Amino acid sequence: MKIGIIGAGFIGGTLTRRLTQLGHEVRVSNSRDPQTLAELTAETGAEAVWAKDAATDADLVIVSIPQKNTPDLADGIVSARKPGAPVIETNNYYPQQRDGKIAAIENGTPESVWVSELLDAPVYKVFNGIYWKHLLEKGVPAGTAGRIALPIAGDDEVGKKAVSALVDELGFDPVDAGSLADSWRQQPGTPVYGKDFGIDATVEALAQASPDRTAEWRA
Numbered sequence: 672m673k674i675g676i677i678g679a680g681f682i683g684g685t686l687t688r689r690l691t692q693l694g695h696e697v698r699v700s701n702s703r704d705p706q707t708l709a710e711l712t713a714e715t716g717a718e719a720v721w722a723k724d725a726a727t728d729a730d731l732v733i734v735s736i737p738q739k740n741t742p743d744l745a746d747g748i749v750s751a752r753k754p755g756a757p758v759i760e761t762n763n764y765y766p767q768q769r770d771g772k773i774a775a776i777e778n779g780t781p782e783s784v785w786v787s788e789l790l791d792a793p794v795y796k797v798f799n800g801i802y803w804k805h806l807l808e809k810g811v812p813a814g815t816a817g818r819i820a821l822p823i824a825g826d827d828e829v830g831k832k833a834v835s836a837l838v839d840e841l842g843f844d845p846v847d848a849g850s851l852a853d854s855w856r857q858q859p860g861t862p863v864y865g866k867d868f869g870i871d872a873t874v875e876a877l878a879q880a881s882p883d884r885t886a887e888w889r890a
């Protein structure tokens with residue numbers, strides 16, 4: 672697949688490494704000149720591009736940047752992807768440590784719904800709750816005991832199948848976490864967040880989540 676990645680940090684860089692290892696054609700970008708990604712491209716064979724070009728003609732797009740930077744992305748940044756190509760976003764809202772106050776999220780808009788509105792595209796929320804090093808190192812073949820499950824929230828079932836297949840290819844069990852409106856169930860502070868659960872515990876943790884944002888996760 673042709674995969675465009677916006678954000679080349681812990682998660683974007685990890686996905687660049689893993690997806691190129693799996694034989695995908697990756698275009699990766701950060702907020703600066705593509706030349707700043709020379710080390711990553713030399714290591715992985717990915718192509719570094721400007722962020723505005725990362726999604727062009729892609730079969731799948733991944734946005735992995737700090738939540739507060741989402742409004743800085745160019746208008747229509749994912750619109751040149753192939754028709755129907757899914758857009759994954761991995762972002763989390765860390766009001767106290769990094770992002771400051773985002774009023775819509777504080778008022779109850781799920782974090783990924785906010786991103787989806789800014790991108791003007793449907794998105795799938797996945798990879799937001801796994802530590803980057805585990806994403807890099809803990810993928811194992813399907814059926815392996817202890818395989819980590821990753822929840823996927825999003826609205827379109829066809830796209831969700833493609834995203835699920837990618838999660839499986841990366842070595843994790845995909846779990847359908849419902850619609851994007853339900854994606855608060857996997858946000859920071861929820862029972863599933865950062866836990867590396869298997870399928871059954873993931874399903875249970877998603878069901879136990881509360882939509883109330885705790886003080887720790889408020890600005």
Ligand SMILES: NC(=O)c1ccc[n+]([C@@H]2O[C@H](COP(=O)([O-])OP(=O)(O)OC[C@H]3O[C@@H](n4cnc5c(N)ncnc54)[C@H](OP(=O)(O)O)[C@@H]3O)[C@@H](O)[C@H]2O)c1
Pocket residue numbers: 677678679680681682683684700701702703722735736737738740743744761762763764798799800801802803804
């Ligand atoms: N770290 C984890 O283990 C982890 C796990 C799951 C989810 N997440 C979430 O995933 C997102 C990315 O996390 P991270 O740890 O990978 O962050 P990070 O290491 O700080 O990297 C952020 C990346 O985003 C790029 N970026 C920032 N603004 C941009 C813009 N306007 N256009 C294009 N690229 C831009 C940065 O580029 P520059 O270098 O040019 O600034 C950098 O490559 C965050 O929302 C985070 O909460 C993180």
